[in-house]
Amino acid sequence: MYLSRVAMSSLLIILMGFLFSACSSKTDYGPMGSVNGKLTLDGKTIDEGTQLLFMKMDAGYAAFGETDADGNYSITWARDGERKSELPLGSYKVLIQPPTVGKNTEEMSAEEMLEGGDVAPAKPRFPVKYQQHSTSGLEYTIKEGENKIDIDLKSK
Structure with missing residues (x-):
């Protein structure tokens, strides 16, 4: 007993x-969180197709997004052969890339995006400092649930 x-x-x-x-x-x-928002340059609409890369440096995660004609974006994370609309919680450094000329980035894998694939970037209308996570000054903490992150780049 x-x-x-x-x-x-x-x-x-x-x-x-x-x-x-x-x-x-x-x-x-x-736990995961979704990320969306609006990317602008000096408060004005930025070029459609401008790319955002959210990098969680301590875990080696990278998540991607691209602006629409109004500057709106949402971030997706590619894992286990599929794109997820949420990413792990934590601190992410962000870099911004100009639109690409060539292959649509939604058709590319994360590896192709990091390597550049068959695309060439357009000339950026924003300062080069935003193109590297170490100099962009953009860092955000992703929390569980929806995270609305509006980013206004400064031309000077």
């Missing part, structure tokens, strides 16, 4: 631990 109570208690503790861990994380990457 004593062993069965211990066994039952152990089983209950294991089941509760499994239940809590399954409920507390939505994916293998923990």
Whole structure:
């Protein structure tokens, strides 16, 4: 009788631990957050197709987005062979790239984007400092749920 109570208690503790861990994380990457917003230059609409790269330096994650005609963007993260509309929580450095001329970036893999693929960037209308995460000065913390991040680049 004593062993069965211990066994039952152990089983209950294991089941509760499994239940809590399954409920507390939505994916293998923990809680996630979506990112969208508007990218502007001196408060004005930026070129359609301007690219944003969110990099979580401590984990080596990179997530991408591209502006529409009004400067709106949403960030997607490619993992496990699919694009996800949410990314892991934490601090991300951001760099901005001018629109590309050539292959549509939505058709490219993350590796192709990082390598440049078959695309050539247009001449940027914004300062070059925004094209590198180390000099852009853009860093944002992604929290669980929806994250609306409006970014206004300065030309000077």
